[in-house]
Amino acid sequence: MSVLVNKNSKIIVQGFTGKEGTFHAEQMIAYGTPVVGGVTPGKGGTLHLDRPVFNTVKEAVKKAGADTSIIFVPPPFAADAIMEAAEAGIKVIVCITEGIPIQDMIKAKAYISQFPCTLIGPNCPGVITSDEAKVGIMPGFVFKKGRIGIISKSGTLTYEAADQVVKAGLGISTAIGIGGDPIIGTTTKDAVQLLMADDETDGIVMIGEIGGNLEAEAAKWIKANGTKPVVGFIAGQTAPKGRKMGHAGAIIGGADDTAEAKMRIMAECGINVVHSPAHIGKTMLEALKK
């Protein structure tokens, strides 16, 4: 068993023939990811990267049996792309697009809740199950096969964590980049639940940042239900209040969403909290030995 995506996934790329879509689809295919085609309205019936292009997601589901989609559509059209995927019956929707208006996202989020699908992102690096499927923009070579799951709001910090875990002699089962926007599909807690239930995962690295309450919510769930060691880090210990730090959701609103407050709650819930991002790998190694 694996989480969200694997070698049997049937993956399509929405925004397939665009610059971003093309570049990352090539990388995904080179990694060995089962990409069965893509969607670009108006270019249906053609071939791109030796794979069929469809006009609609519905057509891709019908003709190519797609069950997973990765979205590289520009911000003004991305919420619509998410809704189209859900309505067409896609089970796992990964939205990479950064900069979607928040009013668009709350509508899309409410709309897709009536369909049996899981949304990852938006504004995320995607999901990778090592050696099986890379449904994202992460550098595949960093994610050596192993038994540690990673959950993170950030891209490069995920790669940093994965690299440290690998250098500590461990490896990655599945890494889930949940995204840095205020409104996202899969929350930290949702992702923790998936990895806790995964029999190919022995430990979890959970990386959060300032803003919101996702990490506290996940920590409380872990305290009540956790069965595997968790190493946690919150970026933004030195971030000032009220300033947006790159990610739309990374802004300290009150006393509860500072890095300090989140780390305190996580520690109280039994998570191995590291204060330096340089200590993620070695702390995971120690936590596994306990």
Place this chain on the structure above:
Amino acid sequence: MNLHEYQGKELLKKYGVAIQDGIVATNVEEAVAAYNAVKERTGVPVVVVKAQIHAGGRGKGGGVKVAKNEADVRTYAGSIIGMMLKTPQTPGGMEGPGKLVRKVLIAEDSYAPDFDACKEYYVSILTDRESKKNVIIYSTKGGMDIEKVAEETPELVHKEYIDPLVGLTPFQCREIAFNLGLSGKANKEMVAFMVKLYTAFVESDASLFEINPCLHTADDRILAVDSKVSIDDNALYRHPDLEAMRDIYEEDETEVEAREFDLNYVKLDGNVGCMVNGAGLAMATMDIIKLSGGEPANFLDVGGTADAARVENAFKIILKDENVKAILINIFGGIVRCDRVAQGVIDAYKNMGTVRVPIIVRLQGTNADIAKKMIDESGLQVHSAIALQEAADLVTKVLAA
């Protein structure tokens, strides 16, 4: 992006939301002309002179004055325009330097003719991250700090969550009006006010509307006396009229310049600058600087393509800050190869001639070894590292030297 009170009110007015109207002025003569125009329209000789800065609590620092005649307007406009206004929300609070006031709003006296018969409410709309819905927060305790009201009398703070697919419903508007204790004409007025206010919020892609106070007049009208409006940055592309309202004087000069270079930069008060790819790693790098004995001087995400031009721009932005004693470049080369980033750093450094502070470059990822060798053999005053801890130790070492 935040709007000034007068800009927020313009936006509300466009959607038919009743407001305390007024005219903005940038000097005393304009203020006097505005006064006469407002007086003529309302027939009331009293106006309110309100400093226009992006911070609440303006009255506490002397930025809001009631003027009873033209002479008062001259006095108050003269003292407020050009003052460094300190409020609990300006940087450093009441002990800080304050913010320069460049404009005042000459606003009508909405409380006339019967001040004592007026009631002040609190109304705000924002997007709640937890429920993933817009929420209207309201209270009979208007004109006060809502966080304090929520703490002391939580039962007086009401919330109405809006279904994103249905929108604000009439029954919810009635619920709001009744919870505010309104009946008859005032109740109907409040329902109409909420419908227009919510339409304005959604259609302008706002992330925050705060109407405090929202006034109930003696003759049962409902109007917005103040407005605090923030617009979702991601949605500005479809609101060029609102983008045009951006007041760059309210923003840090270097941050404005960085935005022109398409760099995501936030100025901080520390002594170690940093240049990082990715927002999360950038925040983590700031934290590393602190743990190494320094204080971060900035947040800076150079993005995915850290080529020579971008690195050079980033150097220039960071070095504008006199407090910077060292710079830590932290790049995780994934899809971008480290050797290319290293070449960018070397080229940028050479283009700049000399850089006045020591530089630590940490490149990890594809071709990290080649990149380190390139930096080490460049002959530049640059320290190189591969592991994050190594870079942290170098920061400590450089600061101690």
